[in-house]
Amino acid sequence: MPVATARPISLTASQRHRLKKMAYGHRTPHQARIRAHVVLHAAQGRSNACIARETGLHVDTVRTWRGRFADEGMPGLADRQRPGRPPSFTALQTAQVKALACQLPAETGTPLARWSCPELAREATARGIAPALSDSTVRRWLAQDALKPWQHRSWIFIHDPDFGPKAARVLDLYARTWQGEPLGPDEYVISADEKTSIQARCRCHPTLAPGQARAMRVNHTYGRGGALAYMAAYDVHHARV
Numbered sequence: 001m002p003v004a005t006a007r008p009i010s011l012t013a014s015q016r017h018r019l020k021k022m023a024y025g026h027r028t029p030h031q032a033r034i035r036a037h038v039v040l041h042a043a044q045g046r047s048n049a050c051i052a053r054e055t056g057l058h059v060d061t062v063r064t065w066r067g068r069f070a071d072e073g074m075p076g077l078a079d080r081q082r083p084g085r086p087p088s089f090t091a092l093q094t095a096q097v098k099a100l101a102c103q104l105p106a107e108t109g110t111p112l113a114r115w116s117c118p119e120l121a122r123e124a125t126a127r128g129i130a131p132a133l134s135d136s137t138v139r140r141w142l143a144q145d146a147l148k149p150w151q152h153r154s155w156i157f158i159h160d161p162d163f164g165p166k167a168a169r170v171l172d173l174y175a176r177t178w179q180g181e182p183l184g185p186d187e188y189v190i191s192a193d194e195k196t197s198i199q200a201r202c203r204c205h206p207t208l209a210p211g212q213a214r215a216m217r218v219n220h221t222y223g224r225g226g227a228l229a230y231m232a233a234y235d236v237h238h239a240r241v
Contacts, residue, residue: 115149152216192233
């Protein structure tokens, strides 16, 4: 059978400059560097077999990139779009899951404080958004928009106008000082608290749902209902209960 002749390659000055930059650039990907070398060798009139020996490629690979450059020029050296596996979920389903993650669970009737990927997957399946949904798929979708509904920030604003003087007295006692005078050896500082540390907290502002690159925000203040049980007191400076 007659052997097909190699495609002739003719380069402009601009193409030659770009190809040399690709072939010898330190940051050029390996595949792009190899393709540029193939075209530069072909522009010197070398055969495909000769180029294959010098570059260590298969002759069919050399023929492919030589032919693509002859037909399309520089754009022919880029990877072509690959169809890949068809998507299992639509863009609408992805958007619905992301919208669900940006809502508070209480707004949807779910008895949760905040969402997690498994809970979102179960809730999306229960709502009929998708027949089946894995935790990793939900995590990947949320990562696209930096959504992290399982994170939240909490803080308390101090409303007591006398907080400074009250805190100063407590800090002075921890430093064994009272009204500017040091405590004597027979004086003790006892720390006692409400037990069993169960306190109701009321929200003074509505909880802000999570959003893109923003955690859920919770602002609460303490609503103390008194001590449930008085169990122990702590000697601050002698470490005794």
